[in-house]
Amino acid sequence: QNASNVVLYGVVDEFVTHIKVEGAGAVTRLDSSGLLASRWGMRGREDLGAGLAANFALEYGFNADNGSAADANRPFNRQSWAGMSGSWGEFRLGRQNTPQFFMNGKFDAFGGATQASGWNNVTGTAPRVDDAVGYFTPVLANVKAQVLYARGAIAGAPVAAESRANRNIHTAVEYEIPRLYVGLNHEIIDNQxxxxxxxxxxxxxxxxxxxxxxxxxxxxxxxxxxxxxxQNLYAISAGWQLTPASNLAFGYFKLKDRLSGAGHGDADQTSVLYRYSLSKRTTIYSALSHLQQHGLRNNLSLGGAAVVAAGARPTTAVPGGSIDALQLGITHSF
Amino acid sequence: QNASNVVLYGVVDEFVTHIKVEGAGAVTRLDSSGLLASRWGMRGREDLGAGLAANFALEYGFNADNGSAADANRPFNRQSWAGMSGSWGEFRLGRQNTPQFFMNGKFDAFGGATQASGWNNVTGTAPRVDDAVGYFTPVLANVKAQVLYARGAIAGAPVAAESRANRNIHTAVEYEIPRLYVGLNHEIIDNQxxxxxxxxxxxxxxxxxxxxxxxxxxxxxxxxxxxxxxQNLYAISAGWQLTPASNLAFGYFKLKDRLSGAGHGDADQTSVLYRYSLSKRTTIYSALSHLQQHGLRNNLSLGGAAVVAAGARPTTAVPGGSIDALQLGITHSF
Amino acid sequence: QNASNVVLYGVVDEFVTHIKVEGAGAVTRLDSSGLLASRWGMRGREDLGAGLAANFALEYGFNADNGSAADANRPFNRQSWAGMSGSWGEFRLGRQNTPQFFMNGKFDAFGGATQASGWNNVTGTAPRVDDAVGYFTPVLANVKAQVLYARGAIAGAPVAAESRANRNIHTAVEYEIPRLYVGLNHEIIDNQxxxxxxxxxxxxxxxxxxxxxxxxxxxxxxxxxxxxxxQNLYAISAGWQLTPASNLAFGYFKLKDRLSGAGHGDADQTSVLYRYSLSKRTTIYSALSHLQQHGLRNNLSLGGAAVVAAGARPTTAVPGGSIDALQLGITHSF
Known part of the structure; x- marks a missing residue:
């Protein structure tokens, strides 16, 4: 009778990288969250009958190389929601992934992750938001849509301010048939x-x-x-499934900046990513990336699956400087 | 042979509320921990033979609307203890719930939770304490008692100070027969x-x-x-079990303040709470609350199950101001 | 097919201690992590075939007496790594235990823990490090070795600094036959x-x-x-297995300081530890310790299993002061 069916799950992703930053030397180091963000979580689905279900997810991101939290202010920084689903779709209440998070992983052959994904390195879309109400439609004629609205409670903020501030609206629509996928998303963020x-x-x-x-x-x-x-972003890439277990992905990314001045300028990235699955749960990966900034731009960096570690990524102080990197990692899911 | 029998459990409670605060406008927002405090935990019981058992509980409170910890200084803020039990009762060592926490939930028809519980909104009893030794008697002639003594170690504090400070003594006695429950509790807190x-x-x-x-x-x-x-507190309430799955609770609460001056004055609250259980583990709830302050009082607020989020609750700056609120939530246990 | 086999495990260790510190009075208090460090964790091993396995461990230390994290900056402060093992040995990437951690527990009859272990109270070896690459050899001719190399990424640190700083090299070799164990370890820490x-x-x-x-x-x-x-450290001890469930350990420890001046001087400790196992998972322990400082030394303290709580341990302000303590605890593993 309604026994608990909580699933304990997670990912530990560790990689070694050698990064050469123009004008700032080179570094070889161990880091976390290259292909997938290191995390642990609990999730569950309770069948309520008549096609209805109660669902929840709690997901805690961490930096596997040193055991620190990915977000010291939000242990369950990746997901923290409860909701219900049925034939009419699904709603979720709480901190949750944005449509942008789901879709960026489908926009290039790198899964929107590793140092190789220029799109992931540059886009500023919010991967998740607090205090959100999210709705997913069911799939109708191969189309599904997601809407996410957030008006966050800020601890200790006065009432009047809370009622106006922090309006996030994320929308997305996807079309998918066996060989084709098309996705469109939009976000508006008004934050006090x-x-x-x-x-x-x-x-x-x-x-x-x-x-x-x-x-x-x-x-x-x-x-x-x-x-x-x-700014405008452009990405083209291709994935070659060499064997059932191994995939080689190539890509080119272009950032077109319409502004000028300090920190501004175009950029492009050329990358290769190789993934080899030792099992469904364990994958070895290696990426080779060349990021070239132009004009006065000097603030880009090579990331991974986890947006939160951005502060630790090496950037160059040289306008128009380049960043070259080799990444070799292991990701293990449990 | 003594296999581990750890149970992973938790609650995700999310609610939407519209709160109208006299003199400070209104706010509609998503929040956590209305009916039950959002939490995850691990607990276990090991049978040692001869009626003896070793027990433990670790319980981590969080704010489900944004994934933050309920107490950033104490991840396992709700429970963190080990102990033993037998025919002689049970003892627990560590951070643990006070008798007040257990009993406040039995003192009104709201379970001492949601915005509807005036008792919960006003009482200042400590829900749990650090570094405590707790003892529960067995049930004898329908009576059981609990004593909790704490003399907390403060990190880095000098020895002499530690030996005198932080004396908490909580005592409680309960009488329960099929239709009647009576509980009495007392706490003394001397903290340096x-x-x-x-x-x-x-x-x-x-x-x-x-x-x-x-x-x-x-x-x-x-x-x-x-x-x-x-101050004196008075609460009367009634619960009507409409069907096995639905309950309607009404209540009136009165605070009688014996002091005067800024922030002082009486208050009363009238509330209704409706709960509908979709299953044993998933409940939808809705509360309507009217809190009226008198005299110079302007510091009360409507809370929920979790005492820790008090700082985020809207209060009014108007002496004698009222707070009206509608709360609609879902609580899912796993 | 590669089903998840994550194991959720942990320890809750609580003890009451009476500590008498010369010149600073006495204190009786509840504390955490006497015999074993309180922790919870997840670990797993996935068989990849051909003798190969993927492994991981995530281990979160906490202070069971108050529910706080053992290391507020690193929730998974005790272990956070992924790696692989095979007939060639095992490698681990991430935050991990040093050979010193493993070996200190084998160097005295107290398991390198409780207030009774003078060795544990004095040695400054690092129990674990961030951003490490570790390798364990297989056992060959009753010998096994461990090497651990760490060059930590520091969040936000510039590239050039990262490439030079934080070089930890830990090495160890062990020889073990049925009645004899010999271990040798060395560590070099160069940290910016x-x-x-x-x-x-x-x-x-x-x-x-x-x-x-x-x-x-x-x-x-x-x-x-x-x-x-x-300084030089010397420890001799003996363990007497009175019954299969009970063990009595005695020991003498000597610190020989080759420096002089404030805070310097020799020290010695005499201790007894009694352990009684109620089951494989639940043990009661009691230690009696006498630590005598000499010369101008006044900075030693009695610890437990967890090195992290050192700041909370009482020390004496009296040069050459003594510390006497009685410890009575329960440790429960799950």
Whole structure:
């Protein structure tokens, strides 16, 4: 009778990387969350009858190389929600992944992760938000949509301010048939702690040319109302399934910056990623990446699966500087 | 042979609330821990033979709306103890729930939770303490008692200070027969970080008038040795079990303040709570609450199951101001 | 097919202690992590075929007396690694136990824990390090070895600094046959946040004189390149297995300080530890310890299994002061 069916799960992802940063030397180091973000979590689904279910997820991101929390202020920084699902779709209440998080992983042949994903290195879309109400439609005619609305409670903030601030609206629609995927998403962020309103639009598609080759293309546009951000993103990539266990992905990414001045300028990245699955749960990966900044741009970095570790990534102080890196990692899911 | 029997369990409780605060406007927001405090935990019981058992509980409270810890200084803020039990009762060593925590939930028809429980909104009894030795008697002639003594180690504090400070003594006795419950508790808190000694006394009872109706009454007295607190609490409420799955609770709460001056004055609250169980593990709830402060009082707020989130609750700056709220939530246990 | 086999495990260790510190009075208090460090964790092993396995461990230390984290900066402070093992040995990537941690527990009859272990109270070997690559050899001719190399990524640190700093090298070799154990370990720590390079050497052995008696001896040497540390450690102890469930251990420990001045001087400790296992998972223990400092030394303290709580341990302000303590605890594993 309604026995608990909690699933304890997680990922431990560790990689060694050698990064050469123009004008700042080179570093070899161990780090976490290259292909998948290191995490542990609990999730469950309770069948309530008549097609209805109660669902929850609690997901705690961490830096596997040193045991620290990915977000010291939010232990369950990746997911913390309860909700219900039925034939009418699903709703979730709490901190949850944005449509952008789900979709960025489908926009390139790198799964939107590792140092190889230029798209992931540059896009500023929010991967998840607090205090959100999310709704997923069921799949209708191969189409599904997601809407996420958040108006966050800020601890200790006065009432009047809370009622106006922190409006996040994320929307997305996806079309998928056996060989083709197309996704479109949009986000608006109005936050009382920000001096601007922010909008980001993303469109991506992939197509299975043969059973072994899949090609990907994506484009994005990111702007702020105060004119401090105005850029376009372009990514093309291809994945080659050499064997059932091994995949080789190639890609080219381009950032087109419409602004000028300190820190501004275009950038492009060329990358290769090789993944070999030792089992369904254990994968070895290696990425080779070349990121070239142009003009006065000097603030990009190579990331991984976890956006939160951005502060620890090496950047260059040289305008138009390049970053080259080799990454070799293991990701184990449990 | 003594296989581990750890149980992984938890609660995710999310609610939407609209709160109208006199003189401070209204807010609609998502929050955590309305009916039950969001938490995850591990607990276990090992049978040692001869009626003896070793027991432990580790319970981590969190704010499900944003994934933050309920107490950033104490991940296992709700329970962290080991102990033993037998025919002679049970002892527990570590951070643990006070008798007040257990009993407040039995003092009104709201389970001492949601915004509807005036008793929970006002009482200042400590729900749990660090470094405690607790003892529970077995049930004898329908009576059981609990004693909890704590003399906390403070990290880095000098020895002499530790030996005198932080004396908490919590005592409780309960009488329960099929239709009647009576509970009495008392706490004394002498803490070196406080300028006063604090005492709180609580007495409550409930009686099942019919199989569907249960009535509750409770009274409390709270004082501080320096005269900064001197108040009486009164609560009456009734629960109506409409169907096996649905319960409607009504209640009236009165605070009688014996002091005057800024922040002082009486208060009363009238509330209704409706709970509908979709299963043993999933419940939907809705509360309607009206809290009216009198005199110069302006510091009360509507809470939930978790005492720790008090800082985030809206209060009014208007002396004698009222707070009205509607709360709609879902609580899922796993 | 590669089903998840994560094991959820842990320890809750609580003890009451009475500590008498010369010149600073006495304290009676509850504390955590006497015999074993309180912790919870997840670990797993996935068989990949051909003798190969993928392994991981995540281990979160906490103070069971108050529910706080053992290391607020690193929730998984005790272990956070992934790796692989096979007939060639095992490698681990991430935060992990040093050879010193494993070996100190084998150097005296107290398991290198409780207030009774003078060796544990004094040695400054690092129990675990961040960002490490560790390798364990297989057992060959009753010998096994461990090497651990760490070059830690520091969040936000510039690239050039990262490439030079934080070099930890830990090495160890062990020889074990049915009645005899011999272990030797060495550590070098060069950390950019330290003004010196630190070296520590440890050598220990134990021998089963009869089936009930085992004797232990160990010696260590600890130095810093700037001359701020220069000391030798000596420990002898014996364990008497009174019954299959009960063990009585005696020991004498000597610190020989080669430096003089404030805080310097020799020390010795005499201790007794009694352990009684109620089951394989639940043990009651009691230790009686006398630590005598000499010269100007006044900074030693009695610890437990967890090194992290050192800041909370009472020390004496009296040069050459003594510390006497009685410890009574329960440790429960799950």
């Amino acid at each position: 702690s920000l001096a601007f309103s922010q909008r980001r639009l993303g469109l991506g598609a992939s197509y299975a040319v043969t059973s072994r080759w899949r090609i990907y293309a994506a484009t994005g546009r990111e702007t702020r109302s105060d004119g401090s951000l105005n | 970080s406080l300028a006063f000694s604090q005492r709180r006394l609580g007495l409550g009872a409930s009686y099942a008038v019919t199989s569907r109706w249960r009535i509750y009454a409770a009274t409390g007295r709270e004082t501080r040795s320096d005269g900064s607190l001197n | 946040s330290l003004a010196f390079s630190q070296r520590r050497l440890g050598l220990g052995a134990s021998y089963a004189v009869t089936s009930r008696w085992r004797i232990y001896a160990a010696t260590g040497r600890e130095t810093r390149s700037d001359g701020s540390l220069n």
